[in-house]
Amino acid sequence: MASALGKLVLLATERSAVRSLFTSTRPGRALATRFVAGEELADAIDVARRLNADGFSVSLDHLGEHVTDRGQAVTARDDYLACLDRIAAEGLDANISVKLTQLGLGFDTDLAASSLRELATRAAAAGTTVTIDMEESEHTSATIELYEAAQRVHGNLGVAIQAYLLRSAADLERIIALGGHIRLCKGAYLEPADVAFQGRVEVASSFDRLLEVLMAAPETKPAIATHDDDRLAFARRLAADREAPYEFQLLYGVRGPLQRELVAARYPVRIYLPYGVAWYPYLTRRMAERPANLGFFLRAVIGRS
C-alpha cells in the first residue's frame, strides 16, 4: 500500500524514459539485485538452497505479468513447469507464486485456467503447492474464480488477498471453506477510493480484521505477508492460540534481520524469491513501498556522473 510519495513513484516509473533509466543502467540493475535472485532459474535455485539451509521455506516467482500473446503465456507456463521440476530434483523446500496475467488472464481466460491446472498437477507431483499472486483490482474476480475452480480439483493451491480492497472481507469469507493457503498482504498497486482503502491506518485495521478471521479458520493455512512490526506483533498474539499450521512470508531483500529473528524464534517463515529478466514492474512496487530505496539508485547515478 503506497504512501502519497509512493503513488508518485508508481506513476513516474510507468514512463518509458524512467523505465529505461533503470533497466539499461548499472545502478538500476544493481538496485534490482537487492530484491531479485538473478535473471536465470539457476540463480534462484542457488539462493533458494541457501535460504533453506538457513531455515527458510521459499516461494519462487518467475517474474512476468500482463503478457499480451499466447506464445508468451505458454512460455511462462513452461518456465514454471521447469521450475517445479528443479524444485523436485533438488529436494527444495519451495513452492511457486504465479501471476495469472502472466499465464494469459486478460486476453485468454481459458488458457490461463488450463495452465494453472497444469502447474497444480506438476506441483502435486513435486510434493508442493502453487500460490496465485493478486494483481490489479480489474483481475480480482477472475483470479478468485480461477483459484476456486483449480483448488476444488487439485487441493494444493493458495491465493493472495489484499487488505486494501474493500471487497476482501467478502472474498475471504467465500474462499475460506476451500481450505487452501491464503496469503494476506496489504496490496501493492495503485487503486482508486471506490475500490480500496487509501489511508495507512484504514489498511492496517483491515489487515488485522482479516487476519483475525483467517487465523480463526483451522481449515486454511494462513500466510501472514507483511514486514510491518505492529501487524506482526498482532499476528504473533493470534499465532499463540492457533494449533493448525500457518506461516509468515516476507520478501527477499526486505528486512533481513527481521527475517532471521523470526526464524530464530522458531516461527515458520517463507521468503518470496523472484527471478527472471522481467524485473522492472516488481522493482517499481518495491520502490513505491519504500521510496528511500531510490536513494541507493540516485547516489549510484550521481556518483557516476
Ligand SMILES: Cc1cc2nc3c(=O)[nH]c(=O)nc-3n(C[C@H](O)[C@H](O)[C@H](O)COP(=O)(O)OP(=O)(O)OC[C@H]3O[C@@H](n4cnc5c(N)ncnc54)[C@H](O)[C@@H]3O)c2cc1C
Ligand atoms: C510474501 C509477500 C507476498 C506478497 N504478495 C503480494 C500480492 O500477491 N499482491 C500484492 O498486491 N501485494 C503483495 N505483496 C506486497 C504487499 O501488498 C505490500 O505492498 C508490501 O508487503 C509492503 O507492505 P507491508 O505490509 O510490509 O507494510 P509497510 O507498512 O509498507 O512496511 C513496513 C516496514 O517494512 C519495510 N518495508 C516494506 N516494504 C519495503 C521495501 N519494498 N523495501 C524496503 N523496506 C520495506 C519498511 O521498514 C516499512 O517501514 C506481498 C508481500 C509479501 C511480503
